[in-house]
Amino acid sequence: MHAFAPFYSPYMPGFTSLFIPFLFAITLWTIVLKGFALWYAARGSQKGWFIALLIVNTLGILEIIYLIWFRPKNQPATHDDAPVHISSSAQ
Secondary structure, eight states: OOOOOTTOOSSOTTHHHHHHHHHHHHHHHHHHHHHHHHHHHHHTTOHHHHHHHHHOOOTTHHHHHIIIIISOOOOOOOOOSOOOOOOOSOO
16 A cells, blocks of 8 residues: 555645645735724624625635725714813812
């Protein structure tokens, strides 16, 4: 019986030595972008975007589109509120 390598590739001998790190990098890229996009969608109460980002896997393309153009923008703080006065009893 012939020995069978677990990561045998008929294409070239060093194929797996290049493929596995590339696959790891793509997976890490996708998880990080999906995490940021899902977090912004949840914080912005965008249920449709959250479901789409959760289900559709596009190697980060949909996540990048959402993060650049469709995520909720931070609202600037307004200074129209009444100032807070803290009273100190130790005077």
